[in-house]
Amino acid sequence: MTDLATVAEPGDHLARLAATFVKAKGRKSEHTEDAYRRDLASWLTWALTNGINPLDAWPAHIQLWLAHLGQLGEAGTTQARRLGAVSSFYDWLIRHQTAPRNPAKLTKEERPVRAPRPAAALSDEHAAQLLAAADRDTPRAALIVWLLLHTGLRVTELVTARLGDVGVDRGHMVLHVHGKGGKGRTVVLVPTVVARLDAHLAQRPDGPANTMVLAGQAGAGRDRPLIATATGKPLGRHKVRLLLQRLARAAGLPQAVVDTLSPHSTRATYVTASLASGVSIYDVAQDVGHSSTDTTRGYDRSRYDPARSAAYRLQDRFARHLPTGER
Structure with missing residues (x-):
């Protein structure tokens, strides 16, 4: 569920709080806003469906919700992300004196295990x-x-x-990146990348960029x-x-x-x-x-370099004992 309006009536106090929080979190990125909306909606929907007042929830309720997500087949990494979003929501509520506690503040042993996200690197x-x-x-x-x-x-x-994120920093072409959680950083654009940036800008309908200056500056x-x-x-x-x-x-x-x-x-x-x-x-x-x-x-x-896998040695070892036509 991605629409917080479906969690409670549009005029409901909880719905307004949730919408305000999500908008504040996503002010720099619509993708961030969508992610917080989905994760928060997951918890609020489950809580209200099970007769739990989210503004008076306890850690046990959060653990029951996580167990429910696990039964649905959600990975630990996804659960951990949702838990982080919900915890951030309750921290925000506490700062605004709207919730008595943060039920999502679980101990290390209680939190979902973040499994490494598999992705093979290219050679x-x-x-x-x-x-x-x-x-x-x-x-x-x-x-x-x-x-x-x-x-x-x-x-x-x-x-x-x-384009305004591109600039020059101490003689290096850079890109100011707006990362996860609103964290910013600067990455270097090497000459080969800059050449392709220039080529892309030259053929765009809106024309090439203005003269590059220090990233983030007027x-x-x-x-x-x-x-x-x-x-x-x-x-x-x-x-x-x-x-x-x-x-x-x-x-x-x-x-x-x-x-x-x-x-x-x-x-x-x-x-x-x-x-x-x-x-x-x-x-x-x-x-x-x-x-x-x-x-x-x-x-x-x-x-873990697949080229070093023992499987290749075993292939040759076992092959010596196979019939000639099956090697």
Whole structure:
């Protein structure tokens, strides 16, 4: 359920509180607003359906809700995200003296387990093939792929970036990123990425950008999407995955790679390739917006290199004992 108006009557006090909170959280991004709306609606719907007043809930109620989500098959990562959104809502209510406690403040043992989100990193060869296929496609496709692989951006960060976020910082071209939870950071745009940004801007209907200045400063350009459709509107997130898979097919990548390729894969590729190149994990965490290096390690696919798997040795070992025609 994504519409808070369906949780309670539009004039209801709870509905107004929830809508105000969601709007405040999503003031910088409609995607963030949608995420908070969905997660909060999940809890409020369950509570009201089960005769529980959300403004007087206890931790036991939250645990029952999480158990319900688990029975529905929701992953621990999704449950943890929902719990975080609900906890933030109650913190906001307490600050406004509207709720007596935060029932979502669970102990570490009570909280859902965040399982690592699987996403295979591209090999250097496959990444290069994807970059080349993007260059053969369109300037916009080239910019998207080169940006994703050379910055590790989240897809939401990519599609919500504005031209005014591009600038120069101490001689380096940079992009000011509006990350998760309203956290900002700056990523470097290397010359090859800047070249593709210029090519994309040159063919856009709304024309090239103004002279670049320090990101976030006055004069940084009109408030236009960094990646725009033919009509100048922001690109949808789902379009990015479809583009990556289409380009992967055009590049002749294995079907297994094509089927699983997503912006999360390019992010994992950035982390894996950076660490394999000897970059400090602290610098990589800064680049991709991780508050903890433990999260960054979760994206590093170099820790398990399939090429080192014992399965290949066992294949050869067992094959020596198979009949000749079955090897």
